[in-house]
Amino acid sequence: MRVKETIFFLGGILLITLVLVDVFKIKRPLSFTRSEAAGVKETATPADGVKSPATIPAINIYANANTGMFSDATKGALPRVYVPNSGDGTVSVIDPSTYKVVDTFKTGTLPQHVVPSYDLKTLWVLNNESNTVTPINPATAKPGKAIHVTDPYNLYFTPDGQFAIVVCEAHRQLEFHDPHTMKLVEIMPVKCKGLNHMDFTQDNRYGVVTCEFSGQLMKFDVVKHKVIGYLSLGTRKTSMPQDIRLSPDGLTFYVADMLRDGVVLIDAGNFREIGFIPTGIGTHAVYPSRDGKYFYVSNRGCHHLNCPPHGPGNITVIDPKTQTIATTWPIPGGGSPDMGNVNGNGTELWLSGRYDSEVYVFNTANGALTHRIKVGDGPHGLTVWPQPGQFSLGHTGNMR
Template identity: 50%
Template sequence: MPAPQSPTDVYAADRTMSPAVADAKPLVYVPNTKDNTVTVIDQATMAVTGTFPVGPEPQHVVPSYDLKTLYVASDLVSAGGSLTPIDPTTGTPGARIKVADPYNLYFTPDGGSAIVVAEELKRLDFYDPHTFVLQQSVPVPECAGVDHMDFTADGRTALFSCEFASKMIVLDVASRTVVRSIALTQVPNGKPQDVKLSPDGQTFYVADMNANGVYLIDGQAEGVQTFVPTGSMAHGLYVSRDSSRLFVTNRGEGSVSVIDLATRQVSTKWQIPGGGSPDMGNLSADGSQFWISGRYDGVVYVLSTDDGHLIKKIKVGNGPHGLTVWPQPGRYSLGHTGIMR
């Protein structure tokens, strides 16, 4: 993979815009899972500028490794599944690409493969990241509900959450083999969700909706270190632009917990006025705004990352999920809603 810019901060490159995104329109793309559409929002005015149809059950809008395309991952297996490419310079969609069960989409750190996380099929499918010709399919029957992931700092190992199995699996990226699993035991029926590596590469944070907090797993994905409560239905994880804080969306109580990454403890909690269902999203390019889908409320929340106050609530479609704020700073994308390095 590209050489890290800093030995102590895997997100060091996430403060500089790549020339590859110079012509990208500053937009937010919101996949509406129950409407089979994507809502487009202008970042500056925070007004909806359009909506377009995509494949059935769109889950996430994912930046490509080379930052030149966004993909809408639509995973309804009975409909075949598809990726809808978006040209970020125009904000318009292209022809759908047939891909089986793409609940989520990631890219290997060397850019050699796209990883389609086929949740219902219990598979990790490796594709050519440009042509989407299948390279290899890796069954993971032990990982019911495989959905989110992140990589170790050296890019050699990946940690995947198993939403319906209360555990994590660890994949050797080069050999594409599962090398171990990690049980999550805070509650008997854990439901792990988003996964995010700490800036220093020493800790994975894993949100668990049923445990109502985050597990801390060592940076080599060997085992659980501790657990930190955050709030009801902890779901999405996002690192602040200065790499000092981790924002945790608590979908069941309409709040965002802020973890101080130096102390690894919750420093404050921001409550969305009137409640809500904050799910997935990302930060604005300058890091001053946190854009989050309201999964059960058909809205997008825009919060200040300074003090957590609600800047705007924007009406979108039904069941908004993994929205992407684009463009993002960084050299390349590892996928999801914009895990940049």
């Protein structure tokens, strides 16, 4: 009996020990390593109204767009940077190996963005006032024949690739088109003003669009093509939301607000404002690092259009895991950083200088501005190509 009792006693101790080990394993926070390609100094500016997140799910929605993860669809694409010059209706083509403009071609009036197609085989130039889109063949870096599309300010794609979504800013509507032929399929009118940029929830069911001229966000059903609701971020005089990007963990939308001078944090599930991170003057765009550990936020240096050159623009690097500012990159002599993207290996951030007729190249390891490349008038939504990822959700390369 004593032997059996001893066995039961020891077994009980072992069971309790295993349970305690499991409990502590569950409660131990996930560990994350710092990126070596972020040019980060250890500063911590927490988001207003946001508590430090608890255990963050070990996911990264940008995992398939990490360094070197190129799709077979991009094989044969010439390494180029395409810069739409809104002021003179051209696209400047830059060779990233020499940092020199190797070609310039006409497209249409007021080209706004250069957008990779969902299947990664075409780059679309959005000629806003010409009501056309111009296809570029990435294998030749040459434009094709323009196609009629109404008011193409921006362009996105449904996550299943079934539709191209044309953001018609002036017409206050989203248009659903065939993603290959650009034939119009359906029109979805909206009530907010100044439709601008877009991103999608992690489950791909809903899209959220910024409305810059009414200080709102609009949420819509991607499947039913119906507006779900609107969220006010302020008045037209206090809020001007621009770019929007979902956090790597899929929980929070980061909205660049040009009048509030920072990034508004939106609960992706409940569609409500949960915090704010002050960044700089004229906050404009948000781009993830290739490993998804940082957001590069461009601060354009002014609050309106037609600003003077050499403004107080800069780049804020945000850690989305902690929702804090990691560091800020200055632009020596001033500048107006706008739209762009990170190169394929994650070592450079390319951005247009909207009011300085130039393109900026930043070293992501230390934040240094390594190149200023002269281009045409009013450069806007440039794209670096090719980029890693299996498909594009639109804009200058929202890759997944």
